[in-house]
Amino acid sequence: MEARDFIDLGGQVAIVTGAGQNAGRATALELARHNTGGIAVNDFVAERAEAVAEEVRALGVPALAVPFDVGDLDAIRAANAAISAQLGPATILVNNAGMAGPNASIRPSQTFWEEDPANWERYLRTNLYGVYNCCYAFIPNMVEARRGRIVTIVSDSGRIGEPKLAVYASAKAGAQGFVRSIAKELGRYNATCNAVSLSALMPDMPEEQLAEVMQSDHAKTMMSRYTIRRYGKSSDVAGLVTFLCSNAAEWITGQTYPLNGGYAPSM
Numbered sequence: 581m582e583a584r585d586f587i588d589l590g591g592q593v594a595i596v597t598g599a600g601q602n603a604g605r606a607t608a609l610e611l612a613r614h615n616t617g618g619i620a621v622n623d624f625v626a627e628r629a630e631a632v633a634e635e636v637r638a639l640g641v642p643a644l645a646v647p648f649d650v651g652d653l654d655a656i657r658a659a660n661a662a663i664s665a666q667l668g669p670a671t672i673l674v675n676n677a678g679m680a681g682p683n684a685s686i687r688p689s690q691t692f693w694e695e696d697p698a699n700w701e702r703y704l705r706t707n708l709y710g711v712y713n714c715c716y717a718f719i720p721n722m723v724e725a726r727r728g729r730i731v732t733i734v735s736d737s738g739r740i741g742e743p744k745l746a747v748y749a750s751a752k753a754g755a756q757g758f759v760r761s762i763a764k765e766l767g768r769y770n771a772t773c774n775a776v777s778l779s780a781l782m783p784d785m786p787e788e789q790l791a792e793v794m795q796s797d798h799a800k801t802m803m804s805r806y807t808i809r810r811y812g813k814s815s816d817v818a819g820l821v822t823f824l825c826s827n828a829a830e831w832i833t834g835q836t837y838p839l840n841g842g843y844a845p846s847m
C-alpha cells in the first residue's frame with residue numbers, strides 16, 4: 581500500500597520571508613515537498629532568493645523569487661500582486677525574516693541603557709513591523725480563499741528574556757502577542773496563525789571553526805542547558821513549520837511552540 585503523506589499543504593501557494601539561507605531556505609524546500617501550488621522565496625538579498633527559488637524548481641515545484649525588505653509595505657504589496665499573477669494567491673505565509681535586519685549581524689552588545697537608541701529601529705523594523713506588514717498584505721488572500729496558514733518565527737529571548745538583546749527580544753515578544761490576536765480574527769476563515777519560538781540554531785560557520793567553538797567552555801555551558809545537547813538545525817525548524825502549515829494542523833491556532841531541545845535557562 582502506498583504511504584499517505586499526512587503533511588499535505590492542499591495545493592496552497594506559500595511565501596517564506598528571509599528564505600535565502602538557513603532556516604528559511606530549509607523551510608521553503610520542505611514546504612515544496614508536501615503538495616504546494618508554488619513557493620515564493622523572499623529575501624532582502626536578491627541573489628539568495630533566486631538561488632533558493634531555483635532549488636525549489638529543481639524539485640518540480642513552481643517558484644518565484646520576490647526580493648524585498650519586510651519593512652517596506654509597498655514592496656510587499658507589489659510582490660503579492662506578482663505572486664498572484666504568476667503562482668496564484670499566496671495563502672500560506674511564513675514570517676521567518678528576522679535577526680538584526682538586512683546587512684546586520686546580531687551580536688549581544690551592551691545593556692539596554694548603554695545602547696544607542698538608533699539601534700532599536702533595525703530590530704523592530706524586521707522582527708515586528710515586518711510581521712505586521714506581511715500579514716497586512718497577505719491576509720486578504722486568505723480571507724478571500726477562506727483558508728490559510730501563518731507561521732511566525734519568534735525567539736525564546738522573547739519568552740524567557742536575554743541580556744543584551746532586549747530590543748530584539750521585545751520585538752519577538754510583540755510578534756507573539758500580535759499573532760495570537762490575528763489568530764482570533766482569522767478563525768472564521770479557516771485560517772490559522774501560530775508562532776514557533778527558537779533557541780539557538782547552529783552557528784553558520786565552516787565545520788572546522790564550528791568544531792573549535794563547540795570545544796569552548798562557553799559552548800559547553802550553553803549545551804548543558806539543553807536536554808537534547810546540540811544546537812537547533814534548520815531542518816528542525818522546517819519540519820515543525822511545514823506541519824503547522826499542513827492540513828494536519830487545521831485545529832491548531834493562536835499558539836506559540838517552543839522549538840528548543842528542552843532548553844532551560846540558568847537561574
Ligand SMILES: NC(=O)c1ccc[n+]([C@@H]2O[C@H](COP(=O)([O-])OP(=O)(O)OC[C@H]3O[C@@H](n4cnc5c(N)ncnc54)[C@H](O)[C@@H]3O)[C@@H](O)[C@H]2O)c1
Nearest residue numbers: 598602603624649650676677678679681682735778780781
Ligand atoms: N539563528 C538563531 O540562533 C535564532 C534563534 C532564535 C530565533 N531565530 C529566528 O529564526 C529566524 C531565522 O533565523 P536564521 O538564523 O535562519 O537567520 P539568518 O540570519 O541566517 O537568515 C535570515 C535571512 O533573512 C534575510 N533578511 C533579514 N532581514 C530581512 C528583511 N528585513 N527583509 C527580508 N529579508 C531579510 C537575510 O538576508 C537572511 O538571508 C529569524 O526570524 C530569527 O530571528 C534565530
